[in-house]
Every structure is written in C-alpha cells, then in structure tokens.
Amino acid sequence: MNWDDTIIDASATDTGMRRRNNQDSHATVRAANVETWRRRGHLFMVADGMGAHAAGELASKMACDLIPHSYMKAKAGAPGEAIAKAFREVSSQIHVRAAANRDFDGMGTTCTSLLLLPEGALVAHVGDSRAYRIRDGRIDQLSFDHSLVWELVRRNHLTREQANVSIPKNVITRSLGPAEVDVDLEGPLAVREGDVYLLCSDGLSGPVEDPELGAFAAHFHPRDASRYLLHLANLRGGLDNITVVIVRIGPWVDPESGEIDQRDAPAAKGRDANGAPRSWKDRLLARLTAPKAPQTLTAEEEHRYRSCECPIGDKLLDDLGRLVEGTRETAIAQAWSVDWPRLAEHRRKLHEAQDAGQRRLVLREIGEMASMLGQAGRFHRKQVAT
CATH class of the missing domain: 3.60.40.10 (PPM-type phosphatase domain)
Known part of the structure; x- marks a missing residue:
C-alpha cells in the first residue's frame, strides 16, 4: 500500500x-x-x-x-x-x-x-x-x-x-x-x-x-x-x-x-490524509x-x-425480502412509530427494481427498509418496556 x-x-x-x-x-x-x-x-x-x-x-x-x-x-x-x-x-x-x-x-x-x-x-x-x-x-x-x-x-x-x-x-x-x-x-x-x-x-x-x-x-x-x-x-x-x-x-x-x-x-498526490499539502x-x-x-x-x-x-443472488434477496415484509406487517399490527410514506416509497422502488431485474437496487431498498424498521422496532420495544 x-x-x-x-x-x-x-x-x-x-x-x-x-x-x-x-x-x-x-x-x-x-x-x-x-x-x-x-x-x-x-x-x-x-x-x-x-x-x-x-x-x-x-x-x-x-x-x-x-x-x-x-x-x-x-x-x-x-x-x-x-x-x-x-x-x-x-x-x-x-x-x-x-x-x-x-x-x-x-x-x-x-x-x-x-x-x-x-x-x-x-x-x-x-x-x-x-x-x-x-x-x-x-x-x-x-x-x-x-x-x-x-x-x-x-x-x-x-x-x-x-x-x-x-x-x-x-x-x-x-x-x-x-x-x-x-x-x-x-x-x-x-x-x-x-x-x-x-x-x-x-x-x-x-x-x-x-x-x-x-x-x-x-x-x-x-x-x-x-x-x-x-x-x-x-x-x-x-x-x-x-x-x-x-x-x-x-x-x-x-x-x-x-x-x-x-x-x-483520495488524498491527492502531494497532499496528506487530511487534504493538506505535503512538503517535498x-x-x-x-x-x-x-x-x-x-x-x-x-x-x-x-x-x-x-x-x-457472496453474490446478490435470488435466494439472498428472497430471504431478506421476506424478513423486511414480515417485519413491516408486525410494525403495522403493533402500531410502531414509522414514517409510513417514506417506507412505502422504498417499497415501491423495491418492486420497480425487481421488475427491472436490478438486483443491487433491490438489495439497497431492502437495506433502507431494514434500517427504518430496525430503528422503529428498537423504539417500540423501549416504549413497551417502560
């Protein structure tokens, strides 16, 4: 290096x-x-x-x-x-x-x-x-x-x-x-x-x-x-x-x-890791x-x-897709505090990417939905515990 x-x-x-x-x-x-x-x-x-x-x-x-x-x-x-x-x-x-x-x-x-x-x-x-x-x-x-x-x-x-x-x-x-x-x-x-x-x-x-x-x-x-x-x-x-x-x-x-x-x-040639000029x-x-x-x-x-x-294969997408969809249904049933319009937008983009065969975009939308639901799940659990 x-x-x-x-x-x-x-x-x-x-x-x-x-x-x-x-x-x-x-x-x-x-x-x-x-x-x-x-x-x-x-x-x-x-x-x-x-x-x-x-x-x-x-x-x-x-x-x-x-x-x-x-x-x-x-x-x-x-x-x-x-x-x-x-x-x-x-x-x-x-x-x-x-x-x-x-x-x-x-x-x-x-x-x-x-x-x-x-x-x-x-x-x-x-x-x-x-x-x-x-x-x-x-x-x-x-x-x-x-x-x-x-x-x-x-x-x-x-x-x-x-x-x-x-x-x-x-x-x-x-x-x-x-x-x-x-x-x-x-x-x-x-x-x-x-x-x-x-x-x-x-x-x-x-x-x-x-x-x-x-x-x-x-x-x-x-x-x-x-x-x-x-x-x-x-x-x-x-x-x-x-x-x-x-x-x-x-x-x-x-x-x-x-x-x-x-x-x-990248730290350009002649510059350090912070972007400052490096001396000769x-x-x-x-x-x-x-x-x-x-x-x-x-x-x-x-x-x-x-x-x-570790490809973005069909099995991986299917397994993760079922996980986020099942969690979404749980969030609805338990009335989690979720930004539902934003989650719906990610879900729409996920389906569009699936139809277009764009696997990376499918995985990205799964990741975004997982992030939203993960945060909401933690907040809901904390609220129930208190």
Whole structure:
C-alpha cells in the first residue's frame, strides 16, 4: 500500500434489542503523517466486552483506548511485534483492574484489529470478534474464532455440524483479561484496490450469514453497508450488542451514476490524509523509505479460515425480502412509530427494481427498509418496556 491510497471507513454500533448497555467498543486511528504511516500504518479495531455490571464495557473501552495508544507510540519493533505487545500489556492491565475490585470479577474482552501497512494488511486478534476480507465476489474470514466450538473442530473432536448443534456458540477460549495471553497474527497479506475489510463483534456475525455480510459490504459505500447490516441484525432479534467497522481500499464509485463520492476523494498526490499539502520532504521520504512489496501469498498460504461466494443472488434477496415484509406487517399490527410514506416509497422502488431485474437496487431498498424498521422496532420495544 501507499501513503496516498484512498481508504474509506465507516462504523456502527448498537446495544441491540435485548441488552440495556453496550459492552462493545471500536476504534479507528489513522496515521497522522507519512513517517507514522511508514512505521505503524492505520489501525482499525473492534472489542466485545464481558463481565457483570459495567465490567465488560470498561474492558472493551480499555482495549480500544490503550492498545492504539501503546501501539502507535512504540519506538521499536516491527508492527506485528508492537501490536502483539500492546495486546498483552492491556490484557495485564485489565487483569490488575479486575483483581482490585470485586465488582469487576471475570472482566475481559475480545479484540480484533486490522493494520493497513506499507507491507499489506495485518490482523491481530484474541477471542471471537471477526475479521473478514471481501474480494472478487468472495468473503474470506481471516481470523480464527477462539471459541469452544472452533477449538473442538480444529482438534477433530467434533465435526462443525456436530459442534454447532451440541456446543454453546458463546463460550470463548481466549480473551484479554488474563495476566498472560496469546495473540494470533495473520499476514501481512497483499492488498488490492477494491478490497473491503469488515471487523465485527459476534452480535453481527451470529445472526447475519457470511454471504449477506459480503453482499452488503461489497456493493455499498461503507457508511450505508454498516447501517444496513446493523439493523439487519436487529431485525433478526438483536440478542447481543452489535458493532461493525468496514474499510474499503480505493475510491467509492457509485454504480448507478459512475461518479466518485467527493467526500471520499483520495488524498491527492502531494497532499496528506487530511487534504493538506505535503512538503517535498514528505514526498521524498515516502519514496525513499517505502518497503519492498511483500511476496504475494497464495490461497493455500493465507489462513482463510472460512470462505464463500457472496453474490446478490435470488435466494439472498428472497430471504431478506421476506424478513423486511414480515417485519413491516408486525410494525403495522403493533402500531410502531414509522414514517409510513417514506417506507412505502422504498417499497415501491423495491418492486420497480425487481421488475427491472436490478438486483443491487433491490438489495439497497431492502437495506433502507431494514434500517427504518430496525430503528422503529428498537423504539417500540423501549416504549413497551417502560
């Protein structure tokens, strides 16, 4: 990757439909200058806390506050060494904090981070929050779930089908919180323009299938895709906190108009990530210190723990269409507070797109309807609870 490359990111988080507080956290830290970029790149992170009272919320916040700070300030060590060290240090700090307060007993958090570096993409993770890459119509899971289900399958004790039926999915085997922790590193992996990376807590990856994650992330701007996916999870019950971070490499070109979204215009040659002019010294330093391109890994060498195609297919559209239509009928029956004329307009556009065979537009209208109904459902549930 280069300092001038366009990188578009967006995030969304929600308590979900059942929880009272949000124990998820996320962080985005862009390199402030070319020198920091060369050494540490850009960092994106998701953490899912656990523990009674406010313990999980505190643990995930500590991870997303302290790990980026520790990593970016590290003077020595390659990026992989520095991020793993930052993970271990924060795990130890969480452990000390929990030991000092009985209310924080069992406090911990998952943590998954993506580093975009001159050498490529590097994933560091502990727990079952996930990192995905969407490329060429496929979604690849780049992180291993540190969960009882995945560990039993890896050790050949059970098949994946047996484990999914007999083992609780929310039992994790590794987290930040113990005095010592092993940190998994994946990469650096070669990056291509058009790649999309998605980080999320299990509040999203649980109710939303991989092909659905890939279809939305691949075909919509990160701002819209993150919003659609969050509310899709809520329409399917929202049983847990939901957090998603989506990172797209390269400019966003609207498929209908063919125009580049100027809000995401690339840092032009000779300008920094904030659009400010870069000095000739910065430009020269970027050229002289650019690392050699890494050897591209083959599919076998990359750890793609799961992989599947993610087209906008008939089954996906039918399943999602039934979901939003069923939720709309529930909203009518229970008198949810919905902007009904606006929802009707999206429904009309959906049917027009179906008649014209424009699958992406169908998916977009499903996403808009899911967003409206998801927000209305949360508001209605809160009103009933009070």
